[in-house]
Amino acid sequence: MRLRVPILRDMADRRAVRRHHVEWWVVAAWSSLALMVIAGLTAAAGTF
Numbered sequence: 001m002r003l004r005v006p007i008l009r010d011m012a013d014r015r016a017v018r019r020h021h022v023e024w025w026v027v028a029a030w031s032s033l034a035l036m037v038i039a040g041l042t043a044a045a046g047t048f
Helices: 004-045
Strands: none
Touching: none
């Protein structure tokens, strides 16, 4: 049973990294979408 504990901890660490990685992809996607919307609005207003 002692051999499985480091493996479980390693798997938990990998899940945490994956979860964090997914969160950063979501943040990057939303920020790029927001930048495109802002650029489109400024272009439509004629100030860009």
